[in-house]
Amino acid sequence: MFRLEKRPTPSKFWLYATPPVAVILTMIAGGILFAAMGKNPFEVIRTIFWDPVFGEFAFYLRGQLLVKAGPLILIAIGLALGFRAGIWNIGAEGQYIMGAIFGAAVGLAVFPTENRLIFPVMVIAGAFGGWLWAMIPAILKTRFNTNEILVSLMLVYVAETILAKASTGFLKNPEGMGFPGSRNFSSYPAAQNGFIYEPLGLHWGGVAALVTGVLAYILLTRHQAGFQIKLAGQAPRAARFHGVSPARLVVLCMGISGALAGLAGLFEVTGPAGQISIDFNTGYGFTAIIVAFLGRLNPLGIVLAGFLMALTYVGGEMASTNLGLPDAAIQVFQGMLLFFLLAVDVLTNYRFRLPFSVGAK
Amino acid sequence: MDLGGINPVILIATLMASAVPILLAALGETVVERAGVLNLGVEGMMVIGALGGFIVAVQTGSPVMGFIGGAVAGAVLSLIFAALTQVFLANQVATGLALTLFGLGVSSLGGQGYNGIKPPPTGQLLPDVLADLPVVGPILFGHDWVVYFSILMTAVLWWVLKSTRIGLIIRAVGESHEAAHALGYKVNRIRLMCIAFGGAMAGMGGAYVSLARVPQWVDGITAGAGWIALAIVVFASWKPWRVLIGAYLFGGITVLQLNLQVAGSIIPVEYLSMAPYLITILVLVIMSAGRKGKVNGAPAALGQNFHASR
Numbered sequence: 292m293f294r295l296e297k298r299p300t301p302s303k304f305w306l307y308a309t310p311p312v313a314v315i316l317t318m319i320a321g322g323i324l325f326a327a328m329g330k331n332p333f334e335v336i337r338t339i340f341w342d343p344v345f346g347e348f349a350f351y352l353r354g355q356l357l358v359k360a361g362p363l364i365l366i367a368i369g370l371a372l373g374f375r376a377g378i379w380n381i382g383a384e385g386q387y388i389m390g391a392i393f394g395a396a397v398g399l400a401v402f403p404t405e406n407r408l409i410f411p412v413m414v415i416a417g418a419f420g421g422w423l424w425a426m427i428p429a430i431l432k433t434r435f436n437t438n439e440i441l442v443s444l445m446l447v448y449v450a451e452t453i454l455a456k457a458s459t460g461f462l463k464n465p466e467g468m469g470f471p472g473s474r475n476f477s478s479y480p481a482a483q484n485g486f487i488y489e490p491l492g493l494h495w496g497g498v499a500a501l502v503t504g505v506l507a508y509i510l511l512t513r514h515q516a517g518f519q520i521k522l523a524g525q526a527p528r529a530a531r532f533h534g535v536s537p538a539r540l541v542v543l544c545m546g547i548s549g550a551l552a553g554l555a556g557l558f559e560v561t562g563p564a565g566q567i568s569i570d571f572n573t574g575y576g577f578t579a580i581i582v583a584f585l586g587r588l589n590p591l592g593i594v595l596a597g598f599l600m601a602l603t604y605v606g607g608e609m610a611s612t613n614l615g616l617p618d619a620a621i622q623v624f625q626g627m628l629l630f631f632l633l634a635v636d637v638l639t640n641y642r643f644r645l646p647f648s649v650g651a652k
Numbered sequence: 653m654d655l656g657g658i659n660p661v662i663l664i665a666t667l668m669a670s671a672v673p674i675l676l677a678a679l680g681e682t683v684v685e686r687a688g689v690l691n692l693g694v695e696g697m698m699v700i701g702a703l704g705g706f707i708v709a710v711q712t713g714s715p716v717m718g719f720i721g722g723a724v725a726g727a728v729l730s731l732i733f734a735a736l737t738q739v740f741l742a743n744q745v746a747t748g749l750a751l752t753l754f755g756l757g758v759s760s761l762g763g764q765g766y767n768g769i770k771p772p773p774t775g776q777l778l779p780d781v782l783a784d785l786p787v788v789g790p791i792l793f794g795h796d797w798v799v800y801f802s803i804l805m806t807a808v809l810w811w812v813l814k815s816t817r818i819g820l821i822i823r824a825v826g827e828s829h830e831a832a833h834a835l836g837y838k839v840n841r842i843r844l845m846c847i848a849f850g851g852a853m854a855g856m857g858g859a860y861v862s863l864a865r866v867p868q869w870v871d872g873i874t875a876g877a878g879w880i881a882l883a884i885v886v887f888a889s890w891k892p893w894r895v896l897i898g899a900y901l902f903g904g905i906t907v908l909q910l911n912l913q914v915a916g917s918i919i920p921v922e923y924l925s926m927a928p929y930l931i932t933i934l935v936l937v938i939m940s941a942g943r944k945g946k947v948n949g950a951p952a953a954l955g956q957n958f959h960a961s962r
Binding site: 431435436440441445577580625633 | 732735740742743745746749753754755756760761764876879882920925926929932933936937940959
């Protein structure tokens, strides 16, 4: 049997090589899974990874990529800042829902007023909603030392019930003939998040995602706060001696990730989803966790990872309509990707040695 | 004897049954965490157990086989976690989350075609003569075997962890893996076995949801029970009997809010169904308030991977 030997310093090569290796391994394992389900694995893999970008309907699907990648990138960047500092916000899905509800509520409150300021105010309200929802676990963590993983997760279920109440109760479309769901924002131009450049699928959410990626990169590499985040994650004791306040860091990281998740929710509900409905949220908050790790918790890496994950969504939908692949198969596929990534990651910090090889001692 | 349309005897009897899934899962996770491993994949292992148990029970026609199948399914899934964290030294928090996402995906993929089927019933264990006794009958004698099994497991784990050699080794590994390693114990192997045990318990708890509580197969049937189980372990300060109290408390709240919904309470249904989650948060706050650093009773090596460098 082999044994593991710790590397003196993490391998630069494997740091960048692990995501592609994990993707290839996932394609192989996924192919076996698809074959076991009686599908042609090569056809499925091609439909998921090739057709959305270069296939027959690519002119439309390429736009869909940014539509799906936008919220994933926005949420994942926020999460990554926290993960870097050892703060585990798992409830982004709840913050995403609350951002959407807050933002949509502001827009619907002034319906049908037309004013250029309405959408910007809704954006702020959305970020505020997500921030507020993230502040609950943050304050409980700093004041009472409560586990933020469990609290933020419990709040997802609470947010889901509030969403159900919103779409059947306080935000329900009064002209909706009794159907659940709010007014549709596509018929309310002042509050609508329309496409800025449709062929690329660019709406304000996409712009926000790309800008946030760059800003977060600058924050992490060039700013004092970014240094403190990294320090707190890698050496908590050293961080305290350096004067980093753990409580302030929790509030900062949770706040940023909550606000970004709220923004993503607002852009989604006013754009692609169109209205508040019981199931407008599609689990972006959870998938974003995979995206954050796939992007190596690095903002620029996350932008790339977001597009890759969007590819599995868009391609997965194609495979589902054209080849009859169940939606759940894509979820399994995404889970496998995270598993392989975590497994291959060992090579960054360790090297494999055979027991008899030179230098094993 | 009715209090606002709710019979307290029936309430206690139902809460004992409704607490079984979280009790089993939380007991398993207690052992895992006492060995120093934080497995956040309980929800995933439960939902896989729910599906595995359901399929086996429907195919064999035997609910007992179903529970065994659920336990096996949960244990198999937990081995992925064990391999990643113990062999490949992956981050436990991230791996646990991945396990939950993966488990939910696999279960909804594998569960296609099982919707709307009724599983073989898991009946009352003891004869009607006992179960029909007033008050004590429904509470003490009216349950199926899994309810008694879950209480028995509480006692067994309490005894094993407290006064056996195995329990001592598990605790040593969880408190100081360096010291346990120096004494010659195979830290990663012991942890691997604890993880598999935790997976089996979570899987069996999941099977109880799909075979006895609901009883049918629906996507995402466990609905956050795994996360509540994780919270109960913290609530219980990693002690089996307190896990039982915690599980019954949450079972009680769940049953009570359902009863209030049926009885037509003035509180809207949505707010009632939030109650278990909000109360979980509240209890977590109370349990961890006023303590600096590690939460009371947390194993010292919780969440840290061990690599034998020497």
